[in-house]
Amino acid sequence: MAAHTGGLTTAKDLAPTVRIENLVRSFGARQVLDGLELSIVPGEFVALLGRSGSGKSTLLRALARLDHEVAGSGELAAPDHVSVVFQDARLLPWKRLLDDVVLGLTGPDAEQRGRTALAEVGLDGRERAWPVELSGGEQQRVSLARSLVREPQLLLAAEPFGALDALTRIRMHILLRRLCERHRPAVLLVTHDVDEAIVLADRMVVLDQGRIAADLPVELPAPRRHGSPEYAALRDRVLAQLGVDLVEEGSPARPSDGNCT
Numbered sequence: 635m636a637a638h639t640g641g642l643t644t645a646k647d648l649a650p651t652v653r654i655e656n657l658v659r660s661f662g663a664r665q666v667l668d669g670l671e672l673s674i675v676p677g678e679f680v681a682l683l684g685r686s687g688s689g690k691s692t693l694l695r696a697l698a699r700l701d702h703e704v705a706g707s708g709e710l711a712a713p714d715h716v717s718v719v720f721q722d723a724r725l726l727p728w729k730r731l732l733d734d735v736v737l738g739l740t741g742p743d744a745e746q747r748g749r750t751a752l753a754e755v756g757l758d759g760r761e762r763a764w765p766v767e768l769s770g771g772e773q774q775r776v777s778l779a780r781s782l783v784r785e786p787q788l789l790l791a792a793e794p795f796g797a798l799d800a801l802t803r804i805r806m807h808i809l810l811r812r813l814c815e816r817h818r819p820a821v822l823l824v825t826h827d828v829d830e831a832i833v834l835a836d837r838m839v840v841l842d843q844g845r846i847a848a849d850l851p852v853e854l855p856a857p858r859r860h861g862s863p864e865y866a867a868l869r870d871r872v873l874a875q876l877g878v879d880l881v882e883e884g885s886p887a888r889p890s891d892g893n894c895t
Contacts, residue, residue, distance in 0.1 A: 648675040650711075651787055651820035652697065657708035659692050659701065659844075666692045667706070668844035676787070679814060679821040681831035683876060684841035690824045693841070694718075694790050697822065712788060717781035717819075719794045723773035725765040732761035735780045751783035752776070754813060771802040778810065782817050789819040793826065807833055828872050832865065833858050840875040848875040 650673040659667040666689045674680050684690050695701040697712050726734050736748035752758055755775035765773060774794060781789060794810075795803045811834055814821055825831055831838050832852055840848040850871060854864050 648677075650674060651676050651678075651713055652822070653709070653711040655709040657693075657696065657706070657710055659689070659696060659704050659706040661704065666844050667696075669708070670841075670845060672839065672846065674788075674820045674822060676820055677814075677818040679811075679823070679834060679836045681823045681825055681835035681838045682841065683825060683828065683831055683838060683872065684847075685876060688841040689844045690841055691792070694792055694822070694824055697788065698790055713786075715784065715786045716788045716790060717784055717786035719774075719777050719781050719789065719791045721793045721796045723765075723770075723777040725773055725776055727765050730762050730764060731757065731768075731776055734765070735776065735783055737780075739783065747783050748779075751779035754782070754816075755779045755809060769802075771798055771806060774798065774806060775809065778813060782813055782819075785817060786819050789814070789821045791821065791823040793824055795830070796826075803830070810834065828869055828876070829860065831872070832868060838872055840872065842875070848872070 652672065652674040654670055654672040657667050657670040657672075658665065666687075670689070670693065672693075682690050682693070692701070692704070695704075696706075696710055698716055698718050699712075725731075726737070729737070731752060732745065732748050735751055736744045739747065749758070749761060752761060755778055757772065757775055757779070760768075760772075765776070768776065777794070791810075795806050798806060807830065823831070823834060832854070835852050838848070838850045838852060839846055840850075848871075850868070852858075852868065854862070854868065858865060860866075
């Protein structure tokens with residue numbers, strides 16, 4: 635998403651939206667992030683993968699400025715306008731959808747911006763509905779609308795589709811990609827789903843023991859088809875970095891410790 639055709643502008647030419655240098659975060663004697671280095675440029679979609687305990691959630695909390703009491707050091711430069719989408723949509727049950735989406739917005743056009751955001755996620759005409767009237771996928775669409783209506787420079791997504799069924803997840807992937815191409819935030823998506831990362835991301839970053847073990851560009855032709863040799867080769871590289879034992883070709887992958895996907 636960050637690259638442009640014609641050889642004029644690439645991700646390397648853009649000033650980073652996120653710049654992290656030698657980031658350390660500790661909980662007591664346990665060091666969760668260990669000298670982490672990462673940058674994300676405007677419009678770039680980065681998927682963050684790693685085993686449980688590798689530091690993914692800690693990094694997201696640091697970027698969202700939710701780790702004030704955590705011991706640490708290093709440099710972390712992130713924009714002021716940051717939005718977060720969680721696995722749970724976290725809609726306010728006592729507010730109608732439009733009121734929830736525009737909560738905290740100011741200006742005479744706030745309500746219209748909220749209506750436009752709901753229309754973007756396919757929920758126009760549902761502005762006066764209550765959250766309880768929506769399916770899980772619809773609630774996550776409202777959550778996306780609430781995040782993007784603020785035009786964030788950085789969108790943080792913490793396994794936003796983990797609780798959805800497979801078909802709804804595919805639809806949400808298409809929607810998220812389209813919305814990000816329209817609004818152009820830098821995106822950091824935490825996911826345990828390697829296929830989700832490949833379908834959505836421009837880069838896949840694998841964390842291991844608080845450090846980046848792999849930083850892989852996703853350079854696949856569109857549409858990104860699961861059956862292509864290029865897709866399979868990239869998937870195998872990521873699974874290997876996650877510690878998944880790949881058995882003989884044609885057989886299913888087997889997690890080495892049950893914590894990877």
